[in-house]
Amino acid sequence: MGSPDFDPAVRGSFVGLDAAHGPQDLARGVVLGNALELRRIFEAMGSGTSRRRVTITGGETRSRDLVQTLADISGFTLRVSSTHHATLLGAALLAWTGTGRFQTLRHAVRACVGLPKMLVSPRTKPSQRDKLYARYVSHVDAIRRTAHA
Numbered sequence: 001m002g003s004p005d006f007d008p009a010v011r012g013s014f015v016g017l018d019a020a021h022g023p024q025d026l027a028r029g030v031v032l033g034n035a036l037e038l039r040r041i042f043e044a045m046g047s048g049t050s051r052r053r054v055t056i057t058g059g060e061t062r063s064r065d066l067v068q069t070l071a072d073i074s075g076f077t078l079r080v081s082s083t084h085h086a087t088l089l090g091a092a093l094l095a096w097t098g099t100g101r102f103q104t105l106r107h108a109v110r111a112c113v114g115l116p117k118m119l120v121s122p123r124t125k126p127s128q129r130d131k132l133y134a135r136y137v138s139h140v141d142a143i144r145r146t147a148h149a
Contacts, residue, residue: 003037004044009147015139031066035073036136042074055079055116057086064120072124073133079116089113 014029042054054076060066061080071078083089093108102108122129 004040005144007144007147010144011147013143031069032073032132033136035070036133038070039074039133040137040140042076053077053079055081057081057083064118067118067120068123071120071122073129075122075126075129077119077121080118080120082114082117 012033014026017025054074056067056070056078057080067078067080070076089112093102093105093112096102097105097108102111
């Protein structure tokens with residue numbers, strides 16, 4: 001998965017920094033930027049459906065703060081998978097379903113994927129996350145225009 005409007009001419013940036021900001025602010029900015037970009041990907045995929053729960057996996061899921069930020073920005077309840085090497089397992093499940101070992105992918109997942117190790121629900125109000133997201137999209141659009149000026 002990648003940005004819905006990937007553009008190799010665009011570079012990352014920090015907006016609104018001043019002398020009072022330190023390394024922790026930069027780290028938080030990176031986390032927020034990734035969470036906001038993830039929301040853009042969800043929206044590009046048409047995730048504005050009634051489904052509001054997403055399963056995630058990977059090394060980043062060891063940080064409860066990171067997972068909480070992803071939930072807060074995306075608006076999704078995140079199920080953190082207890083399954084290690086989920087990409088490999090997903091490929092195997094697709095192959096097993098294709099070869100007939102499982103009738104459907106849903107059956108394969110139910111048979112092979114463990115219960116989530118935690119559920120993380122958004123704590124921010126939709127109006128708060130939507131305002132932050134709108135600012136982010138505005139900045140991204142401005143940066144893209146500058147890259148091509």
